[in-house]
Every structure is written in structure tokens, then in C-alpha cells.
Amino acid sequence: MTTDTEPVLAEDPITGEEIELPADVEVGEIIDSPVTGTELEVISLDPVTLEEAPELEEDWGE
């Protein structure tokens, strides 16, 4: 988790555009890309890197 209260900037892995993430973003968290709506997974912090999130699988749920 980042401790800064300022939004975090990261590169959208699909479009290459810079996108803004919440300040308290977590590794493993899923972010909807504000550019394409694609689900992106936070892979690391410092620097924040994103990858396209895995597709939903049949055994996912509660």
C-alpha cells in the first residue's frame, strides 16, 4: 500500500497512456482502466506497474 495521499500515476499497459490510480492502491488490486475500461492488475508499487488482469474463470466466486 502506498502511504502518500496523492493519486498515483502509472502507464496503462494496453494504450500506453498515463492513468491516475487511488493513493492507497495495493499490489494485487484490480483497477478499471479509465481509458478502455479493461481490468488491470497492480503488479508492483514503486514504481506502479500494471498488467491486463486475468480473465474470469469458472471456479471464481464466493
Add this chain to the structure above:
Amino acid sequence: MRIGILYSRIRRDEKLLLEELRDRDHEIEKIDVRKQRFGLESTTANVADLDIVVDRCLSTSRSLYATKFLDSYGVPVVNSPETGDVCADKAKNSLALAEADVPTPATEVAFTKEAAMEAIESFGYPCVLKPVVGSWGRLMAKIDTRSAAEAILEHKETLGHYEHKVFYVQEFVDKPGRDIRVVAVDGEPIAAMTRSSDHWLTNAAKGGTTAEFDLDDRALELVERASDAVGGGMLGVDLMEVGGEYTVHEVNHTVEFKALTEASEVDVPARVVDWLETKAEAFAADADGEGDPDADEVVA
């Protein structure tokens, strides 16, 4: 405390949980199960000296194996692999509820489409066909006619994973446009909500609208009994109202609570962490030989 969290995806639910744990200054070990290996005697995951591990795996298969391995190493884990095993499979779930005399919808399992058709015809129309493993209302079918049943069974038999050839057929419960989700810890409700929809599936994941719900004495009793039936833990117990009574159709073992947090006045993550702290203390006491954390559940 040192608290581990098994995960592969941080949803809003996990984030709420992590925020509450950090607010209480617990040391957190996030364990992304996708990056770990689990051997017969040890794992690459850093589980040493954890007071408790909470399973928040989104994937049922990963949840079941990861908790089983951790349990075998003697790592305190909730929910237990035994609870997960019962809850993850709708057939086992239904059997456990029925064995505990908890009202639950009439259900039959069949292994061929011919036998499944006989089950469907015996229930009459409409009835419901569900995958034995699955969630969020996915691949559930309300069957209104024989021709629809034939088509769905054919598709499942031809296209499905082998689990889709375990045909789980259930009576259709004509609920009043809503069902009830209760999040409970070892049978004690934290909060409850209704999930309403014009659609026959009322899951919040399917877009059902939610509202806080006050449990009456009968519902409280059934939640406790349903929890006991599956081995206890942090659970999502789903009830439907039918003819002045309730029927428990499902108990979920990696329960989501973000919708309940929004619908309820209760601070759900805080209550969950209260419970985790209590469980961790009980595990520690058990390890010190001061007693079995589940001793009060043992019937002599």
C-alpha cells in the same frame, strides 16, 4: 498479531479487510497463491509464525488446495479446508444442510442426461439446474419446459467440464422477489441484507438491490445450525422466505461483504477482524495446550 491473507485478486472486500487490519497495527503477510509452491512438508509462502491465515482466494480450487496444505503444516487457517470442501460443492452443501435438519430446497443429483431428465420431470416445471461448483449465479438455469431441459442437458453434456456432467437439479423456490444474505462468524451473524430483483436470480453480483434485514429468532437459529452443519467459520448463509418459513439454499465459504458493508449500519470489516483476533488467540491457546479452540463445539 501476524496475520496472513491468501489471495489472488484484491477486491474491495480484501481492501476493507486490509484497511481494518492495518488500523489495528497488525502485521500483514499478503500471500499471492499464484506465486507460491506447496510441498508436502513446506511451502515457499512465508507462513512462519503467522498467528492466523485468512483465505480470501477468489478461485475455489486454489482456496481448497492452499488451505489444505497450510492446515497440514499446522498453520492456523480460516476457513478450515473441511468447511471449504463442503461449501465449495453444492451437492455436499445440500447434503450437509439436510443431514443437520436445516430446511433446504429439495435436490437431486444425476450423472447422465437421461437420469437428469427424470429428475427434472419429477420436480416439474419450473425447476433449477445448477453447476455443482460455481458462484455469482453463473450458469444457473431456470427450466420452464421439457424442450428447454433437453437443450440445456445436451449442451452441458457435450460442452461442459466433467463437473457439468454432475447434474444438480433443484426445486424452484417461489421466493418473494428477494433472498437474504447473512454474514456470520461461527454461527453468530454480523449483519444481514436482502437482495431483491425482478429476475429470479437475486445475487448482488447479478445486480440485485440490497437492503439491511433484521433477523428474527427462527432465522438466527437456522444461521447457527447451517454454520455448524458445514463446520463453522466466516460464512455467507443464504436464505429464502417461503410460506412463513425459511429455507437455506447455500452456505458460502469465501464470503464477499462489500455489498453488506454498504447496505448495513454495521462495521462489517471491524467485526470480521474482531473474530479473526479471537480465533488467533484460540489457536494460540490450543498450541500452548490450554485447550481446543473448538472444544465448545464438541459433543460428548
